[in-house]
Amino acid sequence: MMEEAKEETSALSVHGHNIQVTEVLKDGDTLTFLIVSPKLSGTGEYHVHRTYEDFEWMQQHLFSQEDVPGIQGVIFPPLPAKAQANPSAKVMKQLGVLGLGEWQPYCKALEAYLQQVASHRVLCKNKAVEIFLTSSDPPGKQRVKKNIFNRLSQAVEEMRKESHKDVDGFFQTERDQNLIVTGCAKNAAERFLDVMQTEQKIAVACGHFSAALHLCVEPGEDPDKQAFSKVCVKLSEVFDSMKKNMMTVAKNNVNTLGLGLDLESRYQEAEKEMLFRRTCKLVELESARRNADKAKPVKKAAMEEVKKAAETEFNQICGVAKEEIAQFKGIRMAALQQALVQWCEQQLLTAKESADQFNQHLQAFRGMAY
Template identity: 60%
Template sequence: MEGSSAESALSVSANSIRITDLTQDGDVLMFAITSQKLNSSAGVCVFREHEDFEWLQQSLFSQENVPGLQGIIFPPLPPKALPLQSNMQTKALKQLGFLALGQDWQGYCKALEFYLQQVATHPTLCKCKALDSFLINSESPGKQRGRKGIFNRLSQAVEEMRKESHKDVDNFFQNERNKNTNITALSKIATEKLIDVVMTEQKLALACGHFSTSLHLCVNQDDAAAVAFSKVCLKLSDIIEAVKQNFEKVASNNLTTLGLGLDLESRYQEAEKEMLFRRTCKLIELETVKKSTEKAKANKREVMEEFQKAVEKEFNLISSVAKEEIERFHSSRVNVLKNFLIGWCEQQLNTARECAELYSQHLEACRNMYSE
């Protein structure tokens, strides 16, 4: 997920890329992307919508002079955000997962920011001129018509899902395909389970808020007994409010750390799956060409053999690039997940300490109230 720095291919520092602001106009989200010029204190700020990100991704797919492009694991672009409407919540949750649960699209902005950083640190993709244009040109590139890339050329092949079960000639790739299938399924399950946990925490926080508010309705100043009961209700309301705040913080921590990590892991596994499938399609093409060459008549055999060599050369190049990508991917995904897990543990520990301190204060207040 992370690559060795290749910042010299860009006019800005890859590590400085940030999404610092978000504005919403109807259903359109506009993102403010800032970065730092290389060897300069000058900063750059551009405004992009999701259509512009799609243009960038298509430009990465469409590079024609990059050897073995089909062997690259492309950083996955988060799906387009849907408007925050009650009737769209289920669809948004299905499409965006954790990215649809955060407040003010913070998680979504972080995912887009991470996408740009991954492209900018990729040793090959960072050299794409479209990336530099996307990051520094004030004019939006999204309305420019993109060229058809490898995914368009393979759109027909992608529909033939039977090719996914085609046995590979290389045990390395066959084992990788098997592992990817298993990890992809497990990542989706883990993501769905954590989403259930977060949504339950949010519902509990909402219920606590209603309960805390309802306790205020019990306040009565008619007589001494009512006044005493009112004090208990108010103190209990404060305690329930503290419980509510804890649920909110825990849910927020789950979203901004482990949730984003699982979301990224799941989308990257899908990106690797797509790369492995592209290579499988090329393998099937090579095997078909070999069979055609064997059956070719003598007057056409020489031409077919040359064509076979060209396809075989391309397949070997894709396989070579794919192996490097897989090794790089496995090395970096461990570090990325580790960082998300560390962040998750630290935030939850801090929240637990704050909550324990607050509960202690409420407990002491209750003791003082009954000792009076």
């Protein structure tokens, strides 16, 4: 087992943007993912096998960097929900588009997560990231320790903080916009998931009807029966083409806009969590200021120190958060735009191929009329 990683500065030895999750191996209920990371030296690649628990191990280390100034202002890349070899209905609902059929979409989501972590100016310096991507040994068991998300869980009990008025107009506007966009992104991802599931159902129905048409084929020398059987066979071919076309459309939708909307929804939630952490710190700061103002002379100095420490931490969080939001908007807009472009390109390509194929079927039917 590899050593427990220490949260210390470490330069990655891999190309963060080129990390790939190339394969998933199933051993009973355990899923293992093959991760390939090109070396910066250009001399080869790191090939490591990781389970979902290993991803959680790294995520836990990222959350635990309390010694990093302003860490609570970071928008942490969202780790997809855990996939299972035989998922229940509840797990499928949590996974959404990532749970549709093949494992490729889920591997792509994990791949995007690793690329975002490895490319983040703060998170990539954590030793756990280098170990996760390059060590041939599996990570140690996840340590249970205090981290910013433990504090977030405690803060959730005080729901009043969510509506606490901000002292900074920039962050108040961002909170208001994020609340709206988060809901819209989630709704868009869910509605598009409905579309993709419907496409899959149509493909299955076309396949069943194609097979059923073969049951209408009758042997014999009767010209009418032969003509009818010939029509049934041709119709069967048409519906089989419709099945393949719909399956291609559904697969393209999953791998382009489906993944794009899923990531957008999860990232908006990640920004929402960051903004809430900052709001909780704002409430703590205001409380520290009130306590300092009301403190008796014997405790005045101590309370002032607490207030100054809270102000310093809050200012660091705000500074990091503003940088994160600026980069977040640019990156997310570009990623969603790319997903839309890829979706349109695949739609056009599939439509052209299908039109050519259906035209061939049409010509075949016309030939049967003579």
